[in-house]
Amino acid sequence: MSASDNTSEQRKTSILFLCTGNSCRSQMAEGWARHLKGEKIEPYSAGIEKHGINPLAVRVMAEAGVDISAQQSKLIDELPSITFDYVVTLCDHAHESCPYFPGRIVHRGFPDPPHLAKAASSEEAILQAYRSVRDLIRDFVETLPDSLAD
Numbered sequence: 001m002s003a004s005d006n007t008s009e010q011r012k013t014s015i016l017f018l019c020t021g022n023s024c025r026s027q028m029a030e031g032w033a034r035h036l037k038g039e040k041i042e043p044y045s046a047g048i049e050k051h052g053i054n055p056l057a058v059r060v061m062a063e064a065g066v067d068i069s070a071q072q073s074k075l076i077d078e079l080p081s082i083t084f085d086y087v088v089t090l091c092d093h094a095h096e097s098c099p100y101f102p103g104r105i106v107h108r109g110f111p112d113p114p115h116l117a118k119a120a121s122s123e124e125a126i127l128q129a130y131r132s133v134r135d136l137i138r139d140f141v142e143t144l145p146d147s148l149a150d
Helices: 003-010 025-036 055-063 092-096 112-116 123-141
Strands: 014-020 041-047 086-089 104-107
Touching: 014 025, 014 123, 025 041, 025 123, 055 112, 055 123, 112 123
Parallel strands: 014 041, 014 086, 086 104
Antiparallel strands: none
């Protein structure tokens, strides 16, 4: 193995998780990536719009041992000026509205927790809607970055 091979192995894959409001799904994905894959992935999240971080997303992530309370909702324009290896859109609106990014754009849609929770009749049912999406996103993040190279 050459020195350059070793250097490339140590470089983290930069991934931008993009969603409409950067309040829930993209925040969860960024948190999971930091928690589960911090040695391999440099995660970022942003939105087409800025809705603020969803407190129920913070709550269900904390239940799973991941603190996203310090993360901030941000627009694409507020991101550092870097070239992402991958941009992962997590909702159809972000996928359809995604501006041009150098690098590879991958779409992996997940249900919107607030939308799922609208039909809930109790606080526990609302939280379960958020937990179900949290767990789907965790399962996806566990496959990263390898699953994006397909």
